[in-house]
Amino acid sequence: MRSLRNRLFVVVCVLATGVAAVVLVVLLGAVLYKGWDHLTIGLLTNAPSRRASEAGLKPAIVGSIYLFIICAVVAIPIGVGAAILMEEFPPRGRVMRALHRLVQLNITNLAGVPSIVYGIIGLTIFANMSMFPGLGTSLSPRYAMGVTWYDEFYDEAGNLLRVRTDRRDAPATVVTNGMTATLVTDTGVQETITVRVMPIEAIDALHDDEQDPSRQKLAGVLSPDAEPQRVSEKAWYYVQLPFGRGVLAGGLTLMLVVLPIIITVTQEALRAVPNTLREGALACGATRWQMVWKMTLPAAVQGIMTGSILAMSRAIGEAAPVLILCGIVYISFLPANLMDDFTVMPLQIYNWASRPQEAFHGVAAAGIIVLLVVLLSFNALAIFIRQKFNKPLS
Amino acid sequence: MRTIREQRSRLKLLSIVAVVALGTLAGNTVYAQNLRGNVVVDGSSTVYPITEAVAEEFRKEQPNVRVTVGISGTGGGFKRFAIGETDISNASRPIKATELAATHENNIAFIELPIAYDGLSIVVNRENIWCKSLTIEQLRSIYIEGSTVKSWRDLDPSYPDIPIKLYGPGADSGTFDYFREVVIRDGNVRSDMSPSEDDNVLVTGVAGDRGAIGFFGCAYYFENKDKLNVVAIDGGKGPVAPSPETIENGTYAPLSRPLFIYVNARSARKPQVRAFVTFYLKHAAKLADEVGYVRLPSEVYARAERNFDQMKTGTYYLDETGNPIEGPVSEVYK
Numbered sequence: 063m064r065s066l067r068n069r070l071f072v073v074v075c076v077l078a079t080g081v082a083a084v085v086l087v088v089l090l091g092a093v094l095y096k097g098w099d100h101l102t103i104g105l106l107t108n109a110p111s112r113r114a115s116e117a118g119l120k121p122a123i124v125g126s127i128y129l130f131i132i133c134a135v136v137a138i139p140i141g142v143g144a145a146i147l148m149e150e151f152p153p154r155g156r157v158m159r160a161l162h163r164l165v166q167l168n169i170t171n172l173a174g175v176p177s178i179v180y181g182i183i184g185l186t187i188f189a190n191m192s193m194f195p196g197l198g199t200s201l202s203p204r205y206a207m208g209v210t211w212y213d214e215f216y217d218e219a220g221n222l223l224r225v226r227t228d229r230r231d232a233p234a235t236v237v238t239n240g241m242t243a244t245l246v247t248d249t250g251v252q253e254t255i256t257v258r259v260m261p262i263e264a265i266d267a268l269h270d271d272e273q274d275p276s277r278q279k280l281a282g283v284l285s286p287d288a289e290p291q292r293v294s295e296k297a298w299y300y301v302q303l304p305f306g307r308g309v310l311a312g313g314l315t316l317m318l319v320v321l322p323i324i325i326t327v328t329q330e331a332l333r334a335v336p337n338t339l340r341e342g343a344l345a346c347g348a349t350r351w352q353m354v355w356k357m358t359l360p361a362a363v364q365g366i367m368t369g370s371i372l373a374m375s376r377a378i379g380e381a382a383p384v385l386i387l388c389g390i391v392y393i394s395f396l397p398a399n400l401m402d403d404f405t406v407m408p409l410q411i412y413n414w415a416s417r418p419q420e421a422f423h424g425v426a427a428a429g430i431i432v433l434l435v436v437l438l439s440f441n442a443l444a445i446f447i448r449q450k451f452n453k454p455l456s
Numbered sequence: 457m458r459t460i461r462e463q464r465s466r467l468k469l470l471s472i473v474a475v476v477a478l479g480t481l482a483g484n485t486v487y488a489q490n491l492r493g494n495v496v497v498d499g500s501s502t503v504y505p506i507t508e509a510v511a512e513e514f515r516k517e518q519p520n521v522r523v524t525v526g527i528s529g530t531g532g533g534f535k536r537f538a539i540g541e542t543d544i545s546n547a548s549r550p551i552k553a554t555e556l557a558a559t560h561e562n563n564i565a566f567i568e569l570p571i572a573y574d575g576l577s578i579v580v581n582r583e584n585i586w587c588k589s590l591t592i593e594q595l596r597s598i599y600i601e602g603s604t605v606k607s608w609r610d611l612d613p614s615y616p617d618i619p620i621k622l623y624g625p626g627a628d629s630g631t632f633d634y635f636r637e638v639v640i641r642d643g644n645v646r647s648d649m650s651p652s653e654d655d656n657v658l659v660t661g662v663a664g665d666r667g668a669i670g671f672f673g674c675a676y677y678f679e680n681k682d683k684l685n686v687v688a689i690d691g692g693k694g695p696v697a698p699s700p701e702t703i704e705n706g707t708y709a710p711l712s713r714p715l716f717i718y719v720n721a722r723s724a725r726k727p728q729v730r731a732f733v734t735f736y737l738k739h740a741a742k743l744a745d746e747v748g749y750v751r752l753p754s755e756v757y758a759r760a761e762r763n764f765d766q767m768k769t770g771t772y773y774l775d776e777t778g779n780p781i782e783g784p785v786s787e788v789y790k
Contacts, residue, residue: 200541221490222490222491291726388526390524391508394511418675418679
């Protein structure tokens, strides 16, 4: 009877593992089958398109990688640090112990909060910074660094002219005859020219000039009522407060999603380190900091890395918080700075999968394959780092 | 002064269009490629494919203009539009009185531009050969809360006794809103309807269930004609099935609706936004067809272009007291 039960238990265990494996194989098989034909170079190098055959993921891949890096760089140190505090520096005194328990309870609960909630939190505290009304809005931020402002005119020949201004809210440039401006060609070449202001009648006459079809005579000519458009040129290190709906806000929002997971797994890993190690270190005269840095952290690094990999995998697969935060699906450029617009792979895949055309479902499947490859390569990198730092206890 | 200035800007616009046309012919792209700046679009995911197509084509003409298109939904898009965060809002329904009030509060004027039709298709299973057409009243009796129609026979004694299963989009979608407004009018939709935010799930659901009936955007029916049967709708003038022709000429009534873009009037003064919207209206008909929607009558596009050129702000779909104005787009939109 006892051995029968034992047998039964083994069968149940095998079945449970089998179901998981079969589901995984079926899922991967279905995705590969559907997506294989659409797995082209164009998928990696093109921007989104209305034609399934030309649709690509390039901005989304770059956006996802940006978010992944920002999220990892911020979330792992904070998460591990918080876990060390919770585990290695146990509080003394009743008040502190109660506080410790409260924080612990909150962290455990936060790990189960739906990610869309974090999207709303991220929008409020990172993108809009609504808690500091003095900062202005994300469109007219109070503090900005790495930005130059221009007034843009289009002259009567259609060239782009720029006049520099000091601030975003500086008064609009008034057109004067003989003022200098920078002419920007479509290739980005800039040259300084002198502006001529002509009466509207004279301009109209030149517009009607049949002898000059490309309107060369109108180059550098502005009408007296020409209205400028205030534009900005942002450097790669451009930073503003509030952050706006850019890459940085996205990465920090994903940090909120993964932070509770990283803290919890790191705590588990630290708890698994035998206490004898700590006692030994302290007995040899180490400070608590030396004990943590030299003994417990190296012993726990394997578990911490594994947990962080799982947490980061979740981050890169999240669509809901990003949808709340930026919601952009069509974008043809890559983020040029940390405040710039972006999109991520899951959002793009979600959009393709809900399109009516069958071909887009194939592209969505191909997108999933790319997402898996990106994910697995990051995981491989993390595993490599883990092995590098791994030290046997004995 | 104001009128002169506006005339001038219109004149300029005309000359831009002329230069663009010349440029593409003669290979001279002085003006054509020189615009810079951002165009921020957000809103309905139903309208998204059309705007995406326009943005994609526009990029070939103006590679330095950065266009982004989001899918926050019609309501979510209007929220951002009303605080000036976006230049253009995609909408699968006209603006509501509350949303209009929000734009007034922030001193935002807008130009309303219809860009395509979307038809609502009522579909049944491929094996359902008995139900070829339904009146709006019959449709209402199926979908309304507290309905006594449990089987197809309850609808018509000549139909077989097969339980009727309901499918439809989730309550957050503009499609659901439109169906409730036009078909149910007062009352709610039955709670035992199987909802899904993903219309492809509805296609699969109806295709796999003999007694099923469902509704969703026409594009999903056009793409799945071999899996589903469509039900012709009798709006009082005899049954009409949805097709690009019946939707465009207005005979597929009342289940076809116009889609819109709303352009912030202040943004419309920016050259890159102006160029984008002008390009949009010029190519909307062809691109809407291409992504599975139906083009509007050409006179509606002409009116939209005229309204945009004249910067005519406000909505045609609300009267002074904020009540919605209904009717075919060719009659309401002047």
